[in-house]
Amino acid sequence: MNGYLQVENTLFTAAMVLYFVSMILYFLFFAMRREKAGKAGNIVMSAAFVLHTAALVCRGIGAGRFPLTNQYEFATSFAWGICLVCLIFVWRFRFQALGTFAAPVIFVIIGYAAMQSREVKELMPALRSSWLAFHVSSAIISYGAFGVSFAVSLIFLLRERGKNNAFWESHIPEKNRLDMISYRAVALGFLFLTFVIVTGAIWAEQAWGSYWSWDPKETWSLVTWIIYALYLHLRISRGWRGKSAAIFAVIGFVCVIFTYIGVNTFLPGIHSYA
Amino acid sequence: MQAMKKIWKFMSSMKFALILLVILAAACSGGSFITQGQSYEWYTSAYSETAAAAIKLLGLDHVFTCWWFIVITVFLCVNLLLCNVLRAPHLVKRFRGMADPAGMLRRRAPGDHTAVAGAEDAQKVFEKMGFRNPKAGTDQEGRAFLYAYRHRAGLWGAWLCHLGILVLIVGFALGQMTKREYTVYGVPGQSRPIGDTHYALSIDSFEIGLRGDDTVEQYTSGLTMYNIDDGSSRSAQVSVNHPATLYGMKLYQNSTGYAADIAVLKDGKEIQRETVCAGEVLEVEDKEGLAIAFMAFYPDYYMDAGTGPMTRSSAMNNPGYLYQAYYQNQIIGMNVLTGEDVITIDEYTVVFSDPQSYTLIQIKQDRFTPMALAGGLIILAGLFLAFYLQSAALLAWEEENGSWRIVGECRKGGALFEERLAECITPERRKPE
Numbered sequence A: 001m002n003g004y005l006q007v008e009n010t011l012f013t014a015a016m017v018l019y020f021v022s023m024i025l026y027f028l029f030f031a032m033r034r035e036k037a038g039k040a041g042n043i044v045m046s047a048a049f050v051l052h053t054a055a056l057v058c059r060g061i062g063a064g065r066f067p068l069t070n071q072y073e074f075a076t077s078f079a080w081g082i083c084l085v086c087l088i089f090v091w092r093f094r095f096q097a098l099g100t101f102a103a104p105v106i107f108v109i110i111g112y113a114a115m116q117s118r119e120v121k122e123l124m125p126a127l128r129s130s131w132l133a134f135h136v137s138s139a140i141i142s143y144g145a146f147g148v149s150f151a152v153s154l155i156f157l158l159r160e161r162g163k164n165n166a167f168w169e170s171h172i173p174e175k176n177r178l179d180m181i182s183y184r185a186v187a188l189g190f191l192f193l194t195f196v197i198v199t200g201a202i203w204a205e206q207a208w209g210s211y212w213s214w215d216p217k218e219t220w221s222l223v224t225w226i227i228y229a230l231y232l233h234l235r236i237s238r239g240w241r242g243k244s245a246a247i248f249a250v251i252g253f254v255c256v257i258f259t260y261i262g263v264n265t266f267l268p269g270i271h272s273y274a
Numbered sequence B: 001m002q003a004m005k006k007i008w009k010f011m012s013s014m015k016f017a018l019i020l021l022v023i024l025a026a027a028c029s030g031g032s033f034i035t036q037g038q039s040y041e042w043y044t045s046a047y048s049e050t051a052a053a054a055i056k057l058l059g060l061d062h063v064f065t066c067w068w069f070i071v072i073t074v075f076l077c078v079n080l081l082l083c084n085v086l087r088a089p090h091l092v093k094r095f096r097g098m099a100d101p102a103g104m105l106r107r108r109a110p111g112d113h114t115a116v117a118g119a120e121d122a123q124k125v126f127e128k129m130g131f132r133n134p135k136a137g138t139d140q141e142g143r144a145f146l147y148a149y150r151h152r153a154g155l156w157g158a159w160l161c162h163l164g165i166l167v168l169i170v171g172f173a174l175g176q177m178t179k180r181e182y183t184v185y186g187v188p189g190q191s192r193p194i195g196d197t198h199y200a201l202s203i204d205s206f207e208i209g210l211r212g213d214d215t216v217e218q219y220t221s222g223l224t225m226y227n228i229d230d231g232s233s234r235s236a237q238v239s240v241n242h243p244a245t246l247y248g249m250k251l252y253q254n255s256t257g258y259a260a261d262i263a264v265l266k267d268g269k270e271i272q273r274e275t276v277c278a279g280e281v282l283e284v285e286d287k288e289g290l291a292i293a294f295m296a297f298y299p300d301y302y303m304d305a306g307t308g309p310m311t312r313s314s315a316m317n318n319p320g321y322l323y324q325a326y327y328q329n330q331i332i333g334m335n336v337l338t339g340e341d342v343i344t345i346d347e348y349t350v351v352f353s354d355p356q357s358y359t360l361i362q363i364k365q366d367r368f369t370p371m372a373l374a375g376g377l378i379i380l381a382g383l384f385l386a387f388y389l390q391s392a393a394l395l396a397w398e399e400e401n402g403s404w405r406i407v408g409e410c411r412k413g414g415a416l417f418e419e420r421l422a423e424c425i426t427p428e429r430r431k432p433e
Ligand code: HEM
Pocket: A226, A229, A232, A233, A236, B012, B013, B014, B015, B017, B021, B076, B079, B080, B083, B155, B158, B159, B161, B162, B165, B383, B386, B387, B412
C-alpha cells in the first residue's frame, strides 16, 4: 500500500472518531442542556471535517485519480458532503444546533463507508471520463444538501409536535425560519441533482451511446427529482408550507438513500459498480 | 361552454401537474422493481399467474414505452405548455413593473414598518442590503422616496425551467421515434454493411490496451465508413468514451469478444475458410444442412469440475473452442477443441485456428440529442435563476414628521429577507422613539 493511502487510513479513522465525539457532545448539549457541549460539538465537528478533507485529498493523490469511483469512496464523500453543507448552513443561518441532527446522519454514513473495501482498483475504460468527475462530485453536494434538509425537516416536525420549551426557544429557530432553511437546502440539492442527471446523461451518451436508458439508478434519480419537484410546488400552493413540506423533504431523503444504496443492492443495472 | 372552461382551467392548473407527477413517480418506481421486457411465462414463474396477467394487461412489462405512460407524459407537456403560455403575460407585466416604483408605492401599507431617522440612514440601509444606486423621486403627495430593485431576471426562473422540461421531453420523444441504431462487429480486415443504410463499415484495426496488472485500460478501433452509392469513404478512431461521427452517424466502441478462423476440409483439401465470432454459426457450403456453431472461446482453457469450461487468464496459453455441430437442425456433436483437436463429420474436417478479439461497434443516429441537451441546460439555467437570483425590491419614503420608513419585497426570500432587513436597520439608524 502506498504512503498516501496509509495516511488516508489514519486520517479517515481520526475523522470518524471525531464525528462520534461531536455526536456525543451534541447529545450532551441537547439532552442535558449543556451549553458548552454544544459549542465544543461544533468545534469538534469542524476539526473532523478538516481531517476528513485531508483524508480525501490523500486518497485522491494515493489512487492517482478522483476519489469517487467505488462504494467506499462515494460513501465517505457523501458524509463529507453532508458535513460541508451542514457547516455552511450553520454559518449562513447561524443555526448552531443543526449539527445535533446532522452529526448522527454523518456518523452513520461514514460508518457505512468504513465497512466497505478500501482497495484501490484500476478503472474500467467507461469510468475514465471527466464527465464522471462532474457527475459524482455534484452528487456529493446534492446529497449533502438533501441530508441537511432532512435534518432541518426533522427538527421542524419535532417542533410541530409541541417541543417548545425555553431551551428550544433559545436554540432552535422558529418554524417559519426552519421551513425557509429547509427550502434553501432543497433548492441547493435540487439544482445540483439536476446537474447530476444532466452530466450523467452526457457521460452515458459518450460511453454507451444512449443518454437515457431507464436503468434503475437513472430511474430512481428521476423519481427523487420528481419528489423534490413536488416539494417545491407544494410549498408554492400555500397551505402546504411547513408540515407537509417537511414530510416531503423526509420522504425525498429516503428516496435519495434508496437511489444511493438500495438500487445497487436490490435492482440490477449498469450502475452497479458505482 | 362552462364545462369546457373548467376542463381548460384544470388542464393548466398546478393541481393537475401534481397529480401527473405523482403518477409518473409511481410508474417509474414500479418500472424499476418489475423486470422489464420479459415474457408472460417469465412473470408467471417470478410472481404468480394473476400477477403476470395483470402485468401484461397494464403494460407493466414495458412501463416506459406503454401507452398510458406516454399519455400521461403528453398531458404533462400540455399542462406545462398551457401553464407557461398563460403565465407569460403576467410575468412580463411583473418584470416591467419592477422597474417602476409606482407599484410598490401603491402597495405600501401605512405605518407598520420600522422607521429610520433620516434620508442618509435610509440610503445606508439600501447599501447594506446590496441595492446600489436607488432611484430617488417624489410620490403623488410630494413626499420623497428611494426605490431600488435587483435580479429581475430571477422572475423568469421557474418559467424557463418549465420551458426546458418541455424542450427536453419533446427532444427525447422525437429522438425515440426517429433514431436509428445498428451494430457491426468483426475483426480487422472485415467489412460489413450497416443495416439498411447505404453505408458499409470496415474495421481497419482493433487494439486492447492492457495495464501492467492485466486489466484493460482502453479498447480502440480504427474504422472506415464507405458510402456505397458514391464510393467515398471517411476514417476515424473510436475508443470507449471517445465516439466519432462519420456521415452524420455516431460510432461507439461498445464491446469486444473472441473470433476465430474456421476452415472446412473435404478429403484433406480446404474448401471453405471464414472468420467467425463466438456466438455465430458457420454454414458448410458444400453440404446443405450442416452447420457449426462457435459457442464460446477460452484463451487459457481448463475444465472445472463444478462450473464446466473456464479460463485461467486472458493470455492465449491454451486456446479452447466450444462448438456445437448441427445437421438439419439436430445437434450431432458438441465439445471443446484444444491443441490439435479437429471435428470430423463423414468426409469433412473442421479446424479452428487463429483466435483473436473482435470489436463491436454501435452506430447511432439521433438528430434530436442536441435538443434534449438544450432542454437540460435550459432547466439548469432556469433553476439557477429561480433559486439564486431572487428578485427583490426595496422602497423607502419620507413620512410627514420627517422620519423615513423602509419596506422590502422578496416573494421567495420570505422570512430570511425580512430578517436581513430588520438587521440592517440597526438601533443607531432607527428613529428614536
Ligand atoms: C417535472 C416537472 C416540473 C419541475 C421539475 C418543475 C420545477 C419548478 C421549479 C424549480 C419551480 C420554482 C420553485 C421555487 O422557486 O421554489 C417551479 C415553480 C412553479 N411551477 Fe413547476 N415544475 C414542474 C412542473 C410543473 C407543471 C407541470 C406546472 C403546471 C402547472 C408547474 C407550475 C409551476 C408554477 C405555477 C410555479 C410557480 C412559479 C413562480 O413562483 O414563479 N410546474 N417549478
